[in-house]
Amino acid sequence: MFETIKEQPADKILMLMQSFREDPRDNKIDLGVGVYKDATGNTPIMRAIKSAEQQLWQAEQTKAYTGLAGDPGFSDAMIALVLGDTVPRENVAAAATPGGTGAVRQAFDMARMANPNVRVFVSDPTWPNHLSILKFLGIETVMYRYFDSETGGVNFDGMMADLAQAGKGDIVLLHGCCHNPTGANLNVTQWQAVIDLLLDTGATPMVDIAYQGFGDGLEDDAQGVRRVAAQVPECLIAASCSKNFGIYRERTGLLMAVAQDAGAKKLNQGTLAYLNRQNFSFPPDHGARLVTMVLTDDALRADWQAELEEMRTGMLALREQLAGELQRLSGSDRFGFLAQHRGMFSRLGASPEQVEKLRADSGVYMVGDSRMNIAGLNAQSVPLLAQAIIKAGI
Structure with a gap:
């Protein structure tokens, strides 16, 4: 009976992740996957979560x-x-x-x-x-x-x-x-x-x-x-x-x-x-x-909120750095909206062809509609991305 099942379209983001992993270039940039990353490219376990896990391991009595x-x-x-x-x-x-x-x-x-x-x-x-x-x-x-x-x-x-x-x-x-x-x-x-x-x-x-x-x-x-x-x-x-x-x-x-x-x-x-x-x-x-x-727990909550604030302000700093770098390179404030957006994502406004050019020429991976994960950047990769955006004619 299963032969009647139709093949489902592949998830575009998962396909993008696979392509990124297979790209041998050292300076490639992953802006596709929707997870937070720190400056080293790692998705960390938050301090308060790690502490809570240690406490839970000691105190938990059942898995019912x-x-x-x-x-x-x-x-x-x-x-x-x-x-x-x-x-x-x-x-x-x-x-x-x-x-x-x-x-x-x-x-x-x-x-x-x-x-x-x-x-x-x-x-x-x-x-x-x-x-x-x-x-x-x-x-x-x-x-x-x-x-x-x-x-x-x-x-x-x-x-x-x-x-x-x-x-x-x-x-x-x-x-x-x-x-x-x-x-x-x-x-x-x-x-x-x-x-x-x-x-x-x-x-x-x-x-x-x-x-x-x-x-x-x-x-x-x-x-x-x-x-x-x-x-x-x-x-x-x-x-x-x-x-x-x-x-x-x-x-x-x-x-x-x-x-x-x-x-x-x-x-x-x-x-x-x-x-x-x-x-x-x-x-x-x-x-x-x-x-x-x-x-x-007051102590755990305070530590969690402090780390969450570090993550939030870090993403805002990357936004401001990218908008500033693009303004410097383009002589235009047309990318100023990037600093006004909030959260992990922004839509750059590039065409699918320009997104493909970013990937092919500069190793920049983002979703085809030009959604990019700001948390995939760090202070060193922001200038590389800005140069790639200008080079792609966006």
Whole structure:
């Protein structure tokens, strides 16, 4: 029977990783893979996570299952991190998931349960796996304008015009901060305008927040999602711990269903547990346990926040260095938007042909739409990249 299965398209980023590994050039630069790297090219285990693991190894007494929704302490700690005190805890149902991707998948499933004809409005562009999961689930996807390739910023007028077409029973997918793949974010005024539009149309927001702490800091990065949760009747929030805790392989995420009506929590919580049971039963706990320990221990939390701030400011410094180097080489400020973007990613605005020229001529590897991982750079490779960009005629 398996001969009827159609071959699936290869993941472009994974193909890019393979090509990079096979490239013999010493000065090659990997800007494709979406993980944080330090100045030596390593993805480190954060100090607080390492300390928590050592404590856990000594104290852990069992590997028995947690509940279907995971450990309640993890939910409490993550809800406090993402939402602060803007929403009463009794208004939030939550379930641990295998990574932020698992939370996204469960959120789409929940939306489809609520409305089999749901449409999901997705930014153009967005994280490719959003589109892949929606396609696999057979959910109608509607793209809304987001990135302005001329300015490197948000096409807000286009975005608002497109989102006005969403209605009750539809989902509007928003990036909480550090938009992937563009790095261009909404400001506070724009967030409020989107919320007002959602209230007018009756569409339900879903916020994917995968990079809290990588943009303008833990609190500032959460302002958008907090405003949404505090004002709309209900929303979904998919949170990831992969980046800001550096626990990529532990697959640690949380899905939250927030409702202004506290009476809805019982139904929402039961639905999240049911979805977990159908998909993977009990969620993984090791990463969730570490995150809980870090967030609830004053010393571990202080060390984690200090290291996270070092990572954030380091990426900002690389952005500023690259924008400055490009201005020096080009005699133009047309790359100034790179310093204004936030998070790991920016979309350079190069054509697929120019991206290929960067790879062929200079060993610079980035995704074909010109998304580049700023964290793949260091102070020594920034001038090399700037020279390659100018050489490629971008």
